[in-house]
Amino acid sequence: MIKTWLKSKTMWLGHLVFALGILETNMRFFESYLPDWTKGVSYMIIALAIYAARTVTTKPLAEK
Helix, strand or coil: CHHHHHHHHHHHHHHHHHHHHHHHHHHHHHCCCHHHHHHHHHHHHHHHHHHHHHHHHHHHHHHC
């Protein structure tokens, strides 16, 4: 129960951070603050790290 709740919360967190990264990148890019659009990319990298951590932690549980 707690494991599935935690997994779904982690996934939503990943989606939220990824969406924030896309939004931030688009806003910065179209306003042509070129040095600042890296902030949005870093959000997306954090989101990918969250996805990776989630898949690494859930696969051993599924195999058992």
